[in-house]
Structure formats: structure tokens, C-alpha cells
Amino acid sequence: xxxxxxxxWLQLARTESVGPVAFRHLTQRYGSARAALQALPELxxxxxxxxxxxxxxxRVAQGEIEAGESMGAQLICGCEPAFPAALAAIDPPPxxxxxxxxxxxxxxRAVAIVGARVASAAGCRFARGLxxxxxxxxxxxxxxxxxxxxxxxxxxxxxxxxxxVLGGGIGDIYPPENEALYGAIAERGCIVSESEPRRRxxxxxxxxxxxxxxxxxxxxVVVEAExxxxxxxxxxLAAEQGREVLAVPGSPLDPRARGCNDxxxxxxxxxxxxxxxxxxIDQIGGVRAPPAPPYAAPDEPSAALVGRVAGLLSPxxxxxxxxxxxxxxxxxxxxxALVELSLAGRAELMPGGMAAIA
Amino acid sequence: xxxxxxxxWLQLARTESVGPVAFRHLTQRYGSARAALQALPELxxxxxxxxxxxxxxxRVAQGEIEAGESMGAQLICGCEPAFPAALAAIDPPPxxxxxxxxxxxxxxRAVAIVGARVASAAGCRFARGLxxxxxxxxxxxxxxxxxxxxxxxxxxxxxxxxxxVLGGGIGDIYPPENEALYGAIAERGCIVSESEPRRRxxxxxxxxxxxxxxxxxxxxVVVEAExxxxxxxxxxLAAEQGREVLAVPGSPLDPRARGCNDxxxxxxxxxxxxxxxxxxIDQIGGVRAPPAPPYAAPDEPSAALVGRVAGLLSPxxxxxxxxxxxxxxxxxxxxxALVELSLAGRAELMPGGMAAIA
Numbered sequence: 001x002x003x004x005x006x007x008x009w010l011q012l013a014r015t016e017s018v019g020p021v022a023f024r025h026l027t028q029r030y031g032s033a034r035a036a037l038q039a040l041p042e043l044x045x046x047x048x049x050x051x052x053x054x055x056x057x058x059r060v061a062q063g064e065i066e067a068g069e070s071m072g073a074q075l076i077c078g079c080e081p082a083f084p085a086a087l088a089a090i091d092p093p094p095x096x097x098x099x100x101x102x103x104x105x106x107x108x109r110a111v112a113i114v115g116a117r118v119a120s121a122a123g124c125r126f127a128r129g130l131x132x133x134x135x136x137x138x139x140x141x142x143x144x145x146x147x148x149x150x151x152x153x154x155x156x157x158x159x160x161x162x163x164x165v166l167g168g169g170i171g172d173i174y175p176p177e178n179e180a181l182y183g184a185i186a187e188r189g190c191i192v193s194e195s196e197p198r199r200r201x202x203x204x205x206x207x208x209x210x211x212x213x214x215x216x217x218x219x220x221v222v223v224e225a226e227x228x229x230x231x232x233x234x235x236x237l238a239a240e241q242g243r244e245v246l247a248v249p250g251s252p253l254d255p256r257a258r259g260c261n262d263x264x265x266x267x268x269x270x271x272x273x274x275x276x277x278x279x280x281i282d283q284i285g286g287v288r289a290p291p292a293p294p295y296a297a298p299d300e301p302s303a304a305l306v307g308r309v310a311g312l313l314s315p316x317x318x319x320x321x322x323x324x325x326x327x328x329x330x331x332x333x334x335x336x337a338l339v340e341l342s343l344a345g346r347a348e349l350m351p352g353g354m355a356a357i358a
Numbered sequence: 359x360x361x362x363x364x365x366x367w368l369q370l371a372r373t374e375s376v377g378p379v380a381f382r383h384l385t386q387r388y389g390s391a392r393a394a395l396q397a398l399p400e401l402x403x404x405x406x407x408x409x410x411x412x413x414x415x416x417r418v419a420q421g422e423i424e425a426g427e428s429m430g431a432q433l434i435c436g437c438e439p440a441f442p443a444a445l446a447a448i449d450p451p452p453x454x455x456x457x458x459x460x461x462x463x464x465x466x467r468a469v470a471i472v473g474a475r476v477a478s479a480a481g482c483r484f485a486r487g488l489x490x491x492x493x494x495x496x497x498x499x500x501x502x503x504x505x506x507x508x509x510x511x512x513x514x515x516x517x518x519x520x521x522x523v524l525g526g527g528i529g530d531i532y533p534p535e536n537e538a539l540y541g542a543i544a545e546r547g548c549i550v551s552e553s554e555p556r557r558r559x560x561x562x563x564x565x566x567x568x569x570x571x572x573x574x575x576x577x578x579v580v581v582e583a584e585x586x587x588x589x590x591x592x593x594x595l596a597a598e599q600g601r602e603v604l605a606v607p608g609s610p611l612d613p614r615a616r617g618c619n620d621x622x623x624x625x626x627x628x629x630x631x632x633x634x635x636x637x638x639i640d641q642i643g644g645v646r647a648p649p650a651p652p653y654a655a656p657d658e659p660s661a662a663l664v665g666r667v668a669g670l671l672s673p674x675x676x677x678x679x680x681x682x683x684x685x686x687x688x689x690x691x692x693x694x695a696l697v698e699l700s701l702a703g704r705a706e707l708m709p710g711g712m713a714a715i716a
Contacts, residue, residue: 122611249607249619252630253480261607265628270619272610 001080008034009077010061013095014196015040016054017342020092021349025339027079040343047306047337047344068197072186073100073170086110086287090215090241091351094194097212098170101190105161109286110140111277112213112238114231115149115223115248116256123149123224123256126248128156130221133274135160142216144209145182145191147175149223149231154181154189162189163216167209168201169193192216210234211241218281219244221271225259232259235268240351243287244280246271301337305329309337310346317354359438366392367435368419371453372554373398374412375700378450379707383697385437398701405664405695405702426555430544431458431528444468444645448573448599449709452552455570456528459548463519467644468498469635470571470596472589473507473581474614481507481582481614484606486514488579491632493518500574502567503540503549505533507581507589512539512547520547521574525567526559527551550574568592569599576639577602579629583617590617593626598709601645602638604629659695663687667695668704675712 001009012018012026012033018040026036041052068075076082077096084106087093099106111134113127131141131153141157143150145164154162164185166172170193173182185191194208195201210233214220220238222245225231235245247268250257264270269280301309308327312318320338324331338355341347348358359367370376370384370391376398384394399410426433434440435454442464445451457464469492471485489499489511499515501508503522512520522543524530528551531540543549552566553559559567568591572578578596580603583589593603605626608615622628627638659667666685670676678696682689696713699705706716 122609126609126611248610249615249622251480251484251608251615252606253484257607257609258630261628261630264607264622270623272616272619 001077005032005034006075006077007058007061007065008032008037009079009096010064010075011056011058012037012040014056014061014064017044017345018053019342019349020094021351022339022342023095024092025335029336043340044343046303047340048310048346049344053343064196068098068170071100071171071197073098073191073197074103076103076106082106084216086217087212087215089287090211093215094208094212096194098193098195098197099190100170100192101186102161102188103190105140105163105190106192106216108140108161109138109281110142110163110217111281112142112217112220112234113149113153113223114143114210114213114220114225114234115153116225116229116231117147117150118256119148119152119224120254120256123248123250124152127152127223130223130271130274130277131156131162132160134277135162137274137278139277142213144213145174145178145185147178151178151181153223154185158184158188164189164191165209165212165216166191166193166201167195167205169195169197169199171197172199172201174201206230207233211237214238214241214243217243218284218287219246219277221246221248221277222260222263222268223248224250224254224256225263226255227258227262229259232263235263242284244269244284246277246280248272301329301333301340305333306337306340309334310341313341313347313355313357315357317350317356320353320355323355359435363390363392364433364435365416365419365423366390366395367437367454368422368433369414369416370395370398372414372419372422375402375703376411377700377707378452379709380697380700381453382450383693387694401698402701404661405698406668406704407702411701422554426456426528429458429529429555431456431549431555432461434461434464440464442574444575445570445573447645448569451573452566452570454552456551456553456555457548458528458550459544460519460546461548463498463521463548464550464574466498466519467496467639468500468521468575469639470500470575470578470592471507471511471581472501472568472571472578472592473511473583474587474589475505475508476614477506477510477582478612478614481606481608482510485510485581488581488629488632488635489514489520490518492635493520495632495636497635500571502571503532503536503543505536509536509539511581512543516542516546522547522549523567523570523574524549524551524559525553525563527553527555527557529555530557530559532559564588565591569595572596572599572601575601576642576645577604577635579604579606579635580618580621580626581606582608582612582614583621584613585616585620587617590621593621600642602627602642604635604638606630659687659691659698663691664695664698667692668699671699671705671713671715673715675708675714678711678713681713 030036135157142163247260247263388394493515500521605618605621
């Protein structure tokens with residue numbers, strides 16, 4: 001990968017209204033990020049956008065690279081061999097990640113351990129012990145560097161290999177009391193983030209982080225979780241990504257067990273220790289090969305088609321195949337139209353070929 | 359039911375080598391307990407028994423009735439309307455029970471709550487609360503008057519209706535610290551036992567008691583249980599009896615949660631509160647109608663057949679239908695032969711039409 005294409009890759013990934021679905025489509029459709037960048041303003045205009053999307057300049061992208069590298073981190077693009085295979089297999093994969101520390105850990109088989117921030121002492125002890133046990137079998141332990149269960153999991157796996165995924169940039173240490181742990185992971189483990197290295201985490205960054213935690217992992221173990229907690233979102237994402245979901249049961253008298261018990265009701269495997277995780281991983285074998293990207297080489301959509309597809313969208317997500325049936329056009333062409341509409345801010349693209357009105 | 363038949367019923371039930379399977383067969387085959395008692399010595403002799411089985415005398419049986427009644431208890435025979443319908447539906451039903459207190463509770467829908475004797479404070483609190491909640495919905499709560507979870511369940515359901523099933527006789531208060539609870543249940547609830555009223559419980563009485571606890575109940579909830587504990591036996595019996603099994607999940611760090619978590623792995627429903635129990639009961643509707651007793655009106659087996667069936671038995675249980683195929687005789691006749699062999703101490707009869715060498 002040339003430095004120029006690397007820069008263009010970063011520019012495209014940071015372009016307003018280019019999400020991971022559009023990113024994959026555009027780089028495949030135009031053969032390179034550079035070519036996609038050049039086509040982008042016209043695509044957006046055709047789909048009805050009046051003001052062209054803001055593409056960060058080469059200088060801004062170069063600034064991000066220099067900022068990350070000055071922190072000691074490395075940028076890993078989705079097309080590079082160093083990009084984690086498990087992460088490349090999710091739909092859609094993130095265009096890139098920043099990695100600080102030992103990026104070779106991202107090549108190894110990983111299991112995520114996540115859970116409550118306000119965890120019980122027993123929950124933290126369990127997470128720490130489980131992480132250590134899994135580490136001894138050669139598995140890397142991934143988590144989110146949050147308080148409670150996350151921190152305990154990282155601590156347990158520090159001697160054997162742990163990956164912390166941040167919502168903010170690679171240098172955004174949060175919560176402050178995990179600063180020493182952050183330092184230890186940066187030195188002996190690996191810190192990973194999709195965000196700009198200097199970015200402070202905002203609420204909207206966490207779903208994306210959760211998708212990365214499960215995406216890096218063969219299985220997700222939820223240790224303690226209240227109902228409607230972020231850990232349950234990670235578990236749902238893991239299931240959608242074809243990864244195993246395990247939950248640690250707990251007393252109904254402890255609200256932190258409700259989420260886990262509920263997962264078990266819904267079919268998550270019971271986790272009472274490392275053996276359960278190993279058994280679950282054995283069952284799935286490994287990460288499934290990335291599915292063939294849908295509609296990889298689309299026909300150029302006509303302006304009329306773009307307009308007709310736009311008219312069919314509603315707040316309820318619909319599959320591209322359904323849209324294709326309704327307009328009587330090939331799915332590849334309809335998908336290309338959807339990407340153009342998303343660049344114009346008129347469509348929202350979702351995993352699995354779904355789309356809704358933006 | 360005449361007093362004479364009642365006495366014969368008790369004599370037959372207390373006869374050496376007459377278990378509940380043989381009891382049901384004999385009373386059906388001969389039309390009354392009295393007739394069965396008369397036929398019994400000859401049946402045992404034909405099957406190879408040298409010394410006739412010890413049948414308690416009328417005086418001894420009368421003594422049991424007087425002892426029970428002097429304690430304020432009543433004998434309920436399996437053929438009487440007061441006999442609990444849920445208990446009559448198990449295979450095989452116990453021939454009789456003694457009941458002390460409000461025997462009308464045995465007519466109501468019941469749920470069993472069982473668990474560890476050395477239970478945690480949280481486990482006891484949960485059991486007590488669950489029992490109270492179930493009681494408020496009109497369900498009777500059954501348990502075994504043991505320390506820990508059993509006692510807590512009885513306490514919680516004392517105001518609404520609770521049944522304590524004893525391994526020993528109706529007057530055998532065990533453990534001693536539950537004496538006040540025993541008294542309260544005898545007054546406001548119901549104490550039930552299969553044993554002779556004055557009998558002290560022995561280890562071998564408890565599997566029989568556990569079968570009664572689950573047999574009286576639509577569902578069994580296990581609150582805390584170590585692996586290989588008696589509560590798990592009750593749960594297994596409940597499943598065999600077609601009753602619902604629920605388990606309360608708990609932390610893997612607590613050995614008392616292992617049995618419950620293991621039950622959940624094996625398909626038991628998760629119990630986090632009364633709603634879960636009500637949902638489980640709704641699913642099964644009610645106690646299934648008693649299955650038509652197998653081989654109710656058998657042919658008289660020939661001495662030759664009895665000998666051939668005896669020769670086919672081994673320590674591995676085999677079904678009567680399989681034996682019937684092998685000897686080329688009707689199952690009813692083979693079953694009668696098995697009962698005769700059991701009276702001679704040469705066969706062991708099990709639920710579901712299974713038999714093994716004694």
C-alpha cells in the first residue's frame with residue numbers, strides 16, 4: 001500500500017457521511033480509496049446533495065497519522081495483512097484501526113470479557129480469574145478498559161496478552177483511575193481504537209467500540225450486567241457477528257445478574273469457567289470466512305433509479321433485495337444507488353444489506 | 359372403603375417386599391387389598407420363596423392406625439377421594455400417606471421449593487420471598503422441612519398454605535431446631551409422610567420423601583444446591599414425573615450454585631421469581647391424567663413362564679415389553695410373573711415397567 005493510497009484511505013474513512021458500508025462499497029467499486037475520493041462529490045451531488053460532503057484534506061489526514069505515530073501507535077488499514085482477521089470478517093468491517101503496543105496480539109485468537117462498571121467484588125474476581133485461565137490456554141482477552149469487570153479482565157490477562165478497545169482515540173485515557181492499567185496494556189498488551197487518536201470519547205462512540213470488542217473475538221463472555229446495559233449490546237452484536245455468547249449466571253437478588261440470566265434465557269451458554277469458553281469456541285471452530293461482499297461490482301445506477309429508490313425508503317429498514325424487486329432493477333445497481341443516497345444524507349446504510357431513510 | 363379393607367390396605371402396603379409397583383398390580387389383579395393379601399403367600403411360594411413374606415398382623419396395622427390418630431393424623435389410602443390427585447398421577451403412586459393438619463391443602467395446586475440445608479442468607483431470603491409470592495397467587499408450597507432452603511420456603515408460605523413432607527413418620531421432628539416450625543405447619547399447614555407414624559427417619563427414607571415432594575407438586579424449584587445433592591435428585595424425579603423443573607441461577611464462585619446452574623444447562627427453566635414459576639405451570643397446564651396402569655388385568659402366569667422370566671433378568675434394568683418379546687408371552691402375563699418374582703425377592707420392580715434382578 002503506497003503512502004498516497006494510505007492517506008486517501010484515511011481521508012475517505014474520515015469523510016462525513018461515509019460509514020463502513022459505503023466505505024467498503026466505494027473502495028471496491030472504484031478499485032482504490034483514491035479513486036473513490038475523486039468520484040465522491042459527483043456521486044453525492046447526483047443523489048441530491050447541494051453542498052459537497054466535507055472530505056478532510058491530505059494535510060488533516062497527514063496530521064492524524066503524525067499524531068498517532070507520535071504517540072507510538074500504528075495505523076492499520078482494512079486491506080493490510082496486519083488487520084485482524086476476525087475484525088475483517090464482520091459485516092461491515094471497520095475501514096481502519098489505530099493500535100498502540102503489541103499489534104501482533106491482534107493476530108491471535110481472542111475472547112472478550114465484558115460486564116458491569118459498578119461490578120461486585122465477586123464479579124471482578126471471577127473476571128480476573130477467567131481472564132488469567134483463558135490467557136494460560138493461549139487466548140488473548142479483549143475488553144473495553146471500563147471500570148469494574150473490564151478492568152479486572154485486562155488485569156487478569158496482562159501477563160498473557162490483552163487488548164483494550166477504546167471509544168475515544170488511542171490516547172484518550174478513560175476513566176482516569178485506569179491510567180496505570182492503560183500504561184501497562186500499552187506496554188505489554190495492545191490498545192485499539194477506530195477513532196482519531198486525539199479524540200475524546202463521546203457517548204456515540206461506545207456502540208462502535210462494542211462492535212470492535214466483539215468483532216475482535218471468537219466469543220463474548222458477559223460477567224455481570226444489569227438489564228439494558230452496554231454489555232448486553234455487545235452480546236447482541238456478537239451474536240449478529242456469528243460469535244459465541246456466554247453469560248455468567250448470578251443470584252436473582254443481585255440486579256447485576258439480571259442481564260446475564262436474561263441472556264441465558266435467550267440461549268447464551270452458561271459460563272462457570274474457562275472450560276465453558278473453550279468448549280463454546282471449539283463448537284464454532286474459528287471465525288467464519290468473510291462473506292463475499294454483496295453487490296461488489298455494481299452497475300452504475302441511473303439518476304432515475306436513485307430517485308425511485310429514495311422514494312421507497314422509510315424509517316423501517318428494508319433489505320436491498322426487497323427494494324430491487326420493487327423497482328425491478330439488479331440488486332447491485334440498487335445498492336449503488338443506496339450508497340449514493342447515503343452520501344447525500346438521504347439514506348442510512350445498515351449491516352446485512354438493510355437501509356432506511358436517514 | 360370399609361374398615362376391614364382399610365386395614366388390609368395398610369397391611370399390604372407394609373408387607374415385606376411389596377413396593378408400590380407390586381401394590382398397585384396386586385390390588386388391581388385381585389380387586390381388593392384383602393384378596394391380594396390372601397393370595398400373596400402362594401404367589402411368593404410359586405416364585406421360589408421358601409419362607410413366606412412377613413405380613414404385619416391386623417393387630418399391628420391397627421396399632422399403626424391408632425398411633426397416627428392419637429397424634430391427630432389421618433391415614434389417606436390411594437383409592438380414597440382425599441388422596442392428592444397429583445400424587446395419584448405418578449408412576450407408581452404411593453399406596454397411602456399419613457397427613458397431620460389441614461389435609462385439604464393436599465387438594466390444591468402445589469409447587470415445591472427445595473434446596474441446600476447449608477444455604478446462604480440470600481438463598482433463604484429468596485426461598486422465603488418466592489414462597490410468599492407463590493402463596494399469594496393461591497399455590498400451596500411443598501418442601502421437606504430440612505434446614506436452610508426448605509425451612510425458609512415453609513416459613514414464607516405459612517400464612518397461605520404449606521405442606522411439609524417427612525422421611526420419617528408424621529411425628530418424627532427432624533432436625534430438632536425446626537420443632538417450632540413443625541408445630542406451626544401441623545397447626546396451619548399439613549405434614550405428610552409415607553412412613554409408619556412413629557418411625558425415625560433413616561437415610562433410605564429420603565429418596566422416597568423426595569419422590570413425594572415432587573409428586574405432590576406441579577413444579578419443583580431448586581434454590582441452592584451443590585452438585586450431587588438431594589435437591590438434584592428431587593429435580594430428576596420431578597422431570598421423570600412430568601413435572602416442571604426450575605432452578606435459581608447463582609454465581610459460579612458459590613459451590614451452592616453449581617447444582618442449579620447445572621440444571622439450567624440441562625434444560626431447567628431459570629427461576630428469578632414467582633412469574634417464572636407461574637409461566638412454567640401455565641405451559642404444562644396441570645397434572646397429566648394418570649396413565650392407564652400397565653397390564654392391569656393380567657393373565658395368570660404359568661410356573662414355567664415365571665422361571666423363564668427369572669432366567670432373563672440381570673442387574674441391568676429391562677422393560678417388560680422386551681421380556682415379553684423374548685419369552686413370546688403377553689406383557690400382562692410377564693408383568694404378573696415379575697411381580698411374583700419380586701414377592702420372592704428375586705426381581706426388583708421399577709417405575710415405567712422396568713425390572714432387574716434383585
